[in-house]
Amino acid sequence: MDINKDRLMLMLRRMWTIRHFELKVIEVHSAGEFTGAAHPYIGEEAVAVGACAALNDTDYIAGNHRSHGHPLAKGGDVKRAMAELYGRKDGYCKGKGGSMHLADFSIGILGESGIVASSVPVATGAALAAKIGGKDFVSLVFFGDGASNQGACHESMNLAALWKLPVIFLCENNQFAVTTSYKDSVAVEHVSDRASAYNMPGVLVDGQDAIAMYEATTEAVRRARSGEGPSLIEGLTYRFEEHSLGLGRVRRGEYRTGDEIEQWRKRDPIVIHTDRLVAQGIATLEECEAVRDETMAEVDEAVEFARNSPFPDESELFEDMWATPIPQA
Amino acid sequence: MPQTIFVEAINQAIIEEMRRDEAVFIMGEDIRRAVYGATANLHTEFGDNRVLDTPLSENGFFGAAIGASLVGMRPIVETLTSFMWVAMDQLISQAAKMRYMFGGQATLPVVFRATMFYGGGSAAHHSDRSYPMFMNMPGLKIIVPSSPHDMKGLLKTAVRDNDPCIIFEDGTLMGARGEVPDNSELPGGELLVPFGKANVVRQGADCTVVAIAGAVGHAVAAADELASEGISVEIIDPRTLVPLDKRTILESVEKTGRLVVVDPAHRVCSAASEIASIVAEEGFWSLQAPVVKVASEQVHIPYTPALEKLVYPNKDKVVAGIRKTLE
Numbered sequence: 001m002d003i004n005k006d007r008l009m010l011m012l013r014r015m016w017t018i019r020h021f022e023l024k025v026i027e028v029h030s031a032g033e034f035t036g037a038a039h040p041y042i043g044e045e046a047v048a049v050g051a052c053a054a055l056n057d058t059d060y061i062a063g064n065h066r067s068h069g070h071p072l073a074k075g076g077d078v079k080r081a082m083a084e085l086y087g088r089k090d091g092y093c094k095g096k097g098g099s100m101h102l103a104d105f106s107i108g109i110l111g112e113s114g115i116v117a118s119s120v121p122v123a124t125g126a127a128l129a130a131k132i133g134g135k136d137f138v139s140l141v142f143f144g145d146g147a148s149n150q151g152a153c154h155e156s157m158n159l160a161a162l163w164k165l166p167v168i169f170l171c172e173n174n175q176f177a178v179t180t181s182y183k184d185s186v187a188v189e190h191v192s193d194r195a196s197a198y199n200m201p202g203v204l205v206d207g208q209d210a211i212a213m214y215e216a217t218t219e220a221v222r223r224a225r226s227g228e229g230p231s232l233i234e235g236l237t238y239r240f241e242e243h244s245l246g247l248g249r250v251r252r253g254e255y256r257t258g259d260e261i262e263q264w265r266k267r268d269p270i271v272i273h274t275d276r277l278v279a280q281g282i283a284t285l286e287e288c289e290a291v292r293d294e295t296m297a298e299v300d301e302a303v304e305f306a307r308n309s310p311f312p313d314e315s316e317l318f319e320d321m322w323a324t325p326i327p328q329a
Numbered sequence: 330m331p332q333t334i335f336v337e338a339i340n341q342a343i344i345e346e347m348r349r350d351e352a353v354f355i356m357g358e359d360i361r362r363a364v365y366g367a368t369a370n371l372h373t374e375f376g377d378n379r380v381l382d383t384p385l386s387e388n389g390f391f392g393a394a395i396g397a398s399l400v401g402m403r404p405i406v407e408t409l410t411s412f413m414w415v416a417m418d419q420l421i422s423q424a425a426k427m428r429y430m431f432g433g434q435a436t437l438p439v440v441f442r443a444t445m446f447y448g449g450g451s452a453a454h455h456s457d458r459s460y461p462m463f464m465n466m467p468g469l470k471i472i473v474p475s476s477p478h479d480m481k482g483l484l485k486t487a488v489r490d491n492d493p494c495i496i497f498e499d500g501t502l503m504g505a506r507g508e509v510p511d512n513s514e515l516p517g518g519e520l521l522v523p524f525g526k527a528n529v530v531r532q533g534a535d536c537t538v539v540a541i542a543g544a545v546g547h548a549v550a551a552a553d554e555l556a557s558e559g560i561s562v563e564i565i566d567p568r569t570l571v572p573l574d575k576r577t578i579l580e581s582v583e584k585t586g587r588l589v590v591v592d593p594a595h596r597v598c599s600a601a602s603e604i605a606s607i608v609a610e611e612g613f614w615s616l617q618a619p620v621v622k623v624a625s626e627q628v629h630i631p632y633t634p635a636l637e638k639l640v641y642p643n644k645d646k647v648v649a650g651i652r653k654t655l656e
Contacts, residue, residue, distance in 0.1 A: 060400065062396075091432070092431075092432065092434075093430060093431050093432030093434070094432035094433070095432075096429055096430060096431075096432050097430045097431055097432060101430045101431060103431040103432075103434055103435070104434075105399075105431070105434040105435065110396070110399055110400075110435075111427065111430075111431050111434075111435065113422065113423070114422075115418060115422045118392075118418055118419070118422050118423060119423075120392070121388065121389050121390075121391070121392020121393050121395070121396065121419055121423075122392050122393075122395055122396035122399070122419075122423055123396060124389070124392065124393045124396060125392060125393035125394060125395055125396020125397040125398070125399070126396045126397065126399060126400045127396075128393050128396065128397045128402075129396070129397040129400045129401060129402045130400075131378075132354055132378055132379065132397070132402060133352075133401065133402065137400075139396075151388060151389075152388050152389060152392065152418065152419075155384075155386035155388055155389025155390075156389050156392070156393070158384060158386065158389070159383070159384065159386060159389050159390060159393060162384065163381075319433065320428060320429050320432055320433035321428065321429050321467060321468060322428070322492050323428065323436045323437075323438075323490075323491035323492050324490050324491045324492055326470070326524065326525055326571070326572035327525070327572055329467075329571070329572075329573065
């Protein structure tokens with residue numbers, strides 16, 4: 001394993017941050033502190049964390065409706081992310097985006113899209129800018145097994161392969177598009193098999209293993225930066241929670257068995273990563289537990305920050321519409 | 330002043346902007362060979378990297394233009410209105426909404442040049458005049474040039490604007506000639522037409538005609554005909570629908586007391602509907618007669634010329650509309 005301890009510990013930290021963030025979101029959402037849809041990333045943390053560990057701050061990511069994990073994995077600010085869910089002025093989008101639209105352009109997070117597959121062409125375009133402008137950044141887009149059936153996805157892969165764009169297509173196959181199994185919606189055995197249709201490498205990776213995700217993404221980034229073009233990575237993972245908070249009608253057990261969920265919960269990405277660090281003597285259990293506790297405290301602080309942040313003033317309704325302003329219609 | 334063909338004005342604007350700013354590039358279908366004329370000579374001058382022929386993947390490459398604009402480029406996309414339907418997700422979910430949704434973080438200096446081919450037997454799938462549908466969606470600037478002069482000046486302004494712009498290029502005007510000043514004749518050395526400033530094409534006293542894109546020519550022809558009867562028509566070309574120069578329209582109606590709006594789009598929820606409603610809300614007490622809309626009939630575009638000619642506004646319909654306000 002050719003990864004230094006700092007990076008491995010950062011990966012652990014970011015996975016814990018996401019885990020605590022999502023657990024807290026479930027708690028405060030259930031308590032009615034804010035409303036609307038929110039899609040927990042619990043169980044899938046290793047995918048985004050492993051992938052983003054292979055990127056620089058100057059590289060770009062874009063994502064989807066299951067949106068909290070991606071920005072936090074890229075180093076997004078926990079307080080501003082939480083404040084956005086609370087609809088507050090200090091939120092990433094000043095309360096105008098909410099759970100599904102976290103973004104931080106200052107560190108390359110080009111935003112999460114509520115429309116499935118809609119950010120795939122956008123991320124492809126960022127890579128096009130790198131090519132035309134002669135820049136060495138890459139772009140990586142997260143999308144699900146459901147999105148992999150959208151035309152936007154296929155059109156983007158064709159464009160990227162045709163023009164050898166520095167983009168990484170990262171399919172988070174959590175196996176269900178809401179309640180529909182990918183086995184009932186994807187015509188090939190694995191989403192990554194589709195790469196061959198676009199003359200790019202496609203790899204199937206254990207999405208519960210942050211290090212495996214990191215290594216696969218590192219190779220895709222190397223290809224992208226050296227002008228060899230795009231790659232498709234499929235991280236096979238599992239959503240431990242339900243599709244979305246506030247979607248009570250989709251109950252556990254109606255489309256997947258409790259036994260299946262329990263089997264996957266035994267493959268908790270944080271446990272897998274921690275066990276490996278301890279077993280290989282890279283970190284002690286105490287060090288790992290300290291990371292767990294520190295991130296929990298950080299998320300608690302973020303909730304307090306969000307609760308104390310003001311709502312935007314009513315005068316802000318019309319702000320942020322235009323970069324070159326025009327009179328309000 | 331030199332006479333320039335509409336399509337050449339587009340070409341001039343693109344070339345000038347691409348020479349001025351290396352962040353500007355253009356992409357679209359068959360643009361290297363310039364099948365529609367507007368992109369002539371671009372590939373020769375600017376090369377593969379800045380003149381991109383795309384696959385037939387509008388949703389994909391519209392989105393790619395949007396993504397490139399987010400990170401510092403200024404793309405121009407060439408398309409036809411009828412192909413925009415295929416890319417609506419990117420135009421609406423991303424281009425229109427992204428800046429607001431992300432609290433002002435996103436800046437999208439992207440221009441979509443969409444030609445409206447209609448009136449030439451192209452039938453229902455290739456004759457769309459769809460700007461009103463985009464006016465309804467906040468976040469997009471909507472430009473409707475009616476002359477080579479405005480086409481060039483508005484396109485150059487659009488390329489420099491930092492918001493997503495859609496320029497609806499009226500296909501019935503592509504071969505039209507008009508005066509476009511040589512840059513050497515202009516203070517500042519170039520032609521820039523600002524957004525949100527209507528052009529008073531002709532001053533008049535009896536009736537205001539607001540006409541959009543190719544309909545401006547019908548309004549002028551109608552005004553010429555009625556002038557022989559002593560009827561004086563004021564013609565206003567809004568030039569941009571978002572932003573819309575309400576003030577010029579309202580001031581004109583205040584003067585004439587009458588309004589006819591001529592719009593090549595279908596009449597329901599058209600640009601004409603919006604302009605009529607603004608005048609009803611804000612200029613009602615100036616009106617001496619009901620507002621008249623002369624817009625395309627609410628029916629699909631039939632192929633046969635025997636029927637297609639019935640659909641759109643024309644000089645005679647505008648004349649009849651003006652007369653109605655004077656009854």
